[in-house]
Amino acid sequence: MPVLSTGDPSWPAAAAGLLRGAPPRAGRCRVMALEGPSGAGKSTVADRVGTELGCPVMRMDDLYPGWDGLAAVVPLVRAWVIDPLLRGGHPRWRAYDWDRGRHAEEWQETPTGPFLLIEGCGTGARELRPYLSVLAWVDAPADVRAQRLAQRGDAALYAPYREMWARQxxxxxxEHRPREHADLIIENTAAGRL
Incomplete structure (x- = not known):
């Protein structure tokens, strides 16, 4: 399994090349899931690879049904992201309103081409893996993850839920062992953002 380091400037191109060379498994779309623990830098990694590919990035933060919703997001990803792709359509989803504690009424659509990135814990679930062209595990040392979590723009909002989320x-x-099933490891060891 390839291991990429964000310390190597060629890593986004290498990750993008892996997805380009993988077979499509969600209809005609090649989907890369970026899985890993909080603070690993999944969002930033997804942004860099998405820029390299010129493709959209879907974020689980928009879909989780609340602070206790990690397990519940998996069927939503299947119904709102994967199933539409399998039918030749685009992901159609409702954003979670963290202030109101519920999904919005209106539906959004994410137009996709040949590639789509989905990032966040839950994307490497057993039920989703058959439809992923690449499952990437993004990791960083615990102290670096803690520093990043403390520097988040929503750190004060996140703090009361941090332990509960870590348990989830x-x-x-x-249960799902996503790291063991990963096609790619991205070591994001640098302190701060990429």
Missing amino acids: EDAFCA
Whole structure:
């Protein structure tokens, strides 16, 4: 399995090349999931690879149904992202309103071409893996992840839920073992953002 380091300036091109060379498994779309623990830098990694590919990035933060919703996001990703792709359409989803504690009424659509990135814990679930062209595990040392979480723009909002979310991540990883099934490891070890 390839291992890329964000310390190597060629890593976005290498990650994009891996997806380009993989077979489409969600209809005609090649989907890369970026999975890993909070603070690993999944969002930033997804942005860099998405720029390299010129493709959209879907974020699980828009779909999780609340702070206790990690497990519940998996069927939403299947219904709102994967199933439309399998039918030749585009992902159609409702954003979660964190202030109101519910999904919005209006539907949004994410137009896709040959590639789509989905990032966030839950994207490497057993039920989703058959439809992923590449599952990437993004990781960073615990101290770097803690520093990044403390520097988030929503750090104060996130802080009361951090332990609860970490327990959900641990349970998810124990059940689904996404790192063991990853096609690619991205070591995002630099302190701060890429």
